[in-house]
Amino acid sequence: MKVIKLIEVRSELGAGTRGASLGIDALKLASLDYGSYYFGKFKAKEIRDSSHLLYKNPIRAYAKRIRGVIKIFNKLANAVQNEIKEGRFPVVLSGDHSSAGGTIAGVKMAYPDKKIGVIWIDAHADLHSPYTTPSGNIHGMPLASALGLGSLKGGKNPVKGDTIPYWEILKNLGGICPKITPDNLVFVGLRDYEKEEKEYIQKNKVHVVKVQEVRKGKIKELAKRITAGYLGNCDILYVSFDIDALDAKLVPGTGTPVKHGLQVNETTKLLKEILKDQRLACFEVTEINPLLDKENQTAERIFPIFREAINTIEKRKKKEKKVVKKIEKAVKKVIKGKKVTKIPRVKPGLKAVSKSPKPKSGKKKTVGKPKPVRKKAASKAKPRKKKTSPKSKSVRKKAVPKALRKKVAITRKTGKAKAKKVLKGKPIKKTLRQAQGDKKKKRTKRIVKKK
Numbered sequence: 182m183k184v185i186k187l188i189e190v191r192s193e194l195g196a197g198t199r200g201a202s203l204g205i206d207a208l209k210l211a212s213l214d215y216g217s218y219y220f221g222k223f224k225a226k227e228i229r230d231s232s233h234l235l236y237k238n239p240i241r242a243y244a245k246r247i248r249g250v251i252k253i254f255n256k257l258a259n260a261v262q263n264e265i266k267e268g269r270f271p272v273v274l275s276g277d278h279s280s281a282g283g284t285i286a287g288v289k290m291a292y293p294d295k296k297i298g299v300i301w302i303d304a305h306a307d308l309h310s311p312y313t314t315p316s317g318n319i320h321g322m323p324l325a326s327a328l329g330l331g332s333l334k335g336g337k338n339p340v341k342g343d344t345i346p347y348w349e350i351l352k353n354l355g356g357i358c359p360k361i362t363p364d365n366l367v368f369v370g371l372r373d374y375e376k377e378e379k380e381y382i383q384k385n386k387v388h389v390v391k392v393q394e395v396r397k398g399k400i401k402e403l404a405k406r407i408t409a410g411y412l413g414n415c416d417i418l419y420v421s422f423d424i425d426a427l428d429a430k431l432v433p434g435t436g437t438p439v440k441h442g443l444q445v446n447e448t449t450k451l452l453k454e455i456l457k458d459q460r461l462a463c464f465e466v467t468e469i470n471p472l473l474d475k476e477n478q479t480a481e482r483i484f485p486i487f488r489e490a491i492n493t494i495e496k497r498k499k500k501e502k503k504v505v506k507k508i509e510k511a512v513k514k515v516i517k518g519k520k521v522t523k524i525p526r527v528k529p530g531l532k533a534v535s536k537s538p539k540p541k542s543g544k545k546k547t548v549g550k551p552k553p554v555r556k557k558a559a560s561k562a563k564p565r566k567k568k569t570s571p572k573s574k575s576v577r578k579k580a581v582p583k584a585l586r587k588k589v590a591i592t593r594k595t596g597k598a599k600a601k602k603v604l605k606g607k608p609i610k611k612t613l614r615q616a617q618g619d620k621k622k623k624r625t626k627r628i629v630k631k632k
């Protein structure tokens with residue numbers, strides 16, 4: 182079973198500028214520029230958007246298109262909850278950041294009794310409610326919805342009519358409000374906020390990690406301070422990565438770019454360190470807008486960050502699986518009446534978490550690397566020599582069934598022959614598959630003759 186599942190939310194109902202719903206595909210297409218078929222390996226679930234609402238005049242000035250956003254929150258929350266309950270790790274790719282409210286709802290619905298910690302990597306605080314918003318765009322409100330903020334008291338906006346019950350629905354999604362508390366929230370890269378947001382942060386002593394702090398280096402320690410320090414009391418973590426946390430020059434293709442942001446390297450490093458945390462249950466990347474971009478450079482800059490982040494999560498999950506297997510082994514031993522000296526530790530509430538996920542067996546190398554078996558890749562592949570250590574070769578031999586190994590060998594041979602022909606300028610009549618078929622036929626004929 183694949184551990185990671187993509188949840189694609191092609192919606193921009195919460196944004197003020199058009200184009201963010203195309204961001205997911207911009208990122209996917211950017212991966213091709215790296216000669217990488219990275220996205221091919223993931224299963225994805227698409228949350229069907231309500232973008233037809235974009236072509237209707239938003240009538241609620243302080244919560245634009247909130248009815249559509251509620252629909253998306255609902256679907257997304259259910260999807261996130263389901264994936265977690267099935268033992269998978271949901272990676273949410275969303276158009277605009279409003280969806281993060283739905284994501285948090287889903288995480289909380291999966292773990293209703295757990296404390297959820299949120300790491301909000303973003304230039305903005307997204308703490309507005311209809312009562313304080315300057316724009317009415319809901320992508321400035323996801324955290325407020327998760328924190329259960331917003332009431333007539335203290336707000337400057339004269340919110341009226343059905344906006345009030347609709348906002349209450351967003352806040353109470355899943356029957357839980359609030360879903361998170363301000364002490365379990367950390368901002369990273371925050372540098373653009375309004376007065377009300379600043380007041381909330383100061384009053385509730387929300388942790389803020391500024392760009393300068395990241396720039397100082399010592400990112401490992403910083404990540405530890407965030408996860409083990411600020412969020413040490415939390416049971417579950419969720420990381421929301423709004424790409425406008427990066428410097429405006431690096432990400433022109435985003436709805437609200439802000440100067441003096443994070444650099445690519447420091448973002449990658451920090452994410453890698455944070456995402457190693459065993460409590461992490463969900464990760465979101467959002468706000469890529471190719472319509473505001475030049476030749477997709479923003480998505481191209483984000484893709485390597487994304488890839489590193491996902492690889493980190495995958496590595497950790499694989500290690501955890503190993504620990505679970507060890508436990509199962511220990512249990513079997515006990516049942517058989519054998520002695521068990523060491524029992525690997527698992528944290529309560531999580532499906533598979535070890536305190537020290539460092540398997541000390543000699544097979545270490547096979548843990549984080551891509552699987553050696555690649556049926557399709559092998560049969561399609563142009564013959565290409567890959568660096569393989571003797572160890573990984575033996576692993577490959579074990580893992581690949583005999584029949585398939587033969588098939589691959591044949592394909593390689595015919596592939597090489599084909600390549601030679603091409604080099605010599607000779608025409609090729611048969612495709613690889615046809616050639617393969619011929620060889621099979623010949624072989625069966627020979628067998629018949631022998632009989």
Ligand SMILES: [Mn+2]
Binds near residue numbers: 278303304307320423
């Ligand atoms: Mn944001």
